[in-house]
Amino acid sequence: MSGGPMIPGDDGITREEMHQRRIDFRGYRRSDGLYEIHGRVTDRKTTDFTPAGGSRVVPAQAAIHDMGVTVVFDREMVITAVNTFMSSHPYRSCVGGGDTLQGIVGLRIGAGWNAELRKRLPTCDTCTHLREILVPLASAAIQTMTTERSRDMVQALDAAGNPAKIDTCHAYGRTRELVRNLWPDQYRPPEGERG
Structure with a gap:
């Protein structure tokens, strides 16, 4: 059953905010005839935080994760390039966790996307957060292309x-x-x- 939006606090229960996650997608048409989707995730805690097994403290409201992926694709939704960035990450070993995303170059964004991600991106070698971004990134890419391909999709x-x-x-x-x-x-x- 769907109703109006749930507004925290409307029910008389008090809440203490502990975590903030933002996921942002931006879609672009490029001058070279290709298209891009930029996906970014940021995680912040409301109090100082020490990652498990870590020796450093991440101050309250500082980004624990600030990372993302850019996927370049053509009009047929075939990926031609992938780039990643990690501005903030909890562990030194996180760096390099985006290298396996090169395995999706040549993949078509569409039906079977999630199954292909599972096949091509080994969990132990891929940053969990970058991999998580890729799931809704496909929908963002499709939405980006709606104006370009709406007649094709209906026909x-x-x-x-x-x-x-x-x-x-x-x-x-x-x-x-x-x-x-x-x-x-x-x-x-x-x-x-x-x-």
Whole structure:
């Protein structure tokens, strides 16, 4: 059941903020005809923090993690380059945790993305946080390309010759108004409206 936004404190419970995580994605069209997505994650604690097994103290509100990835891709969503950065990280050994991301060069952003990431990026050799950024990065890339490829996406057909976009999300569900407007022959009335 979905309702209005939950506002902390509306229920009479007091809360002490302990952690802040920000994930930001920016999509770009480049002058060379390619596209880029920049993904960045920052983690901060509200009190001084000593990482497990670490010897240094990260002061309150200083970034424990400030790292990210830039993925360059073409119009067909095939990755042509990957770059990473780590401005803040809890351990010296974190550096180099983005090197394995070169393994996604040549991968197409789309169906099967998460399975390919699991296959290509060994957990023990890949920074967890950079790997985590890649999962929603695919959605950000697709959203970036919506204006470039919206006509292509609506016209794309599946193996059976039906619009590929149908049933890919709530709005494109076969019983929804959007499908009725775009593909009336594919529309199916909701269960309660069938005669």
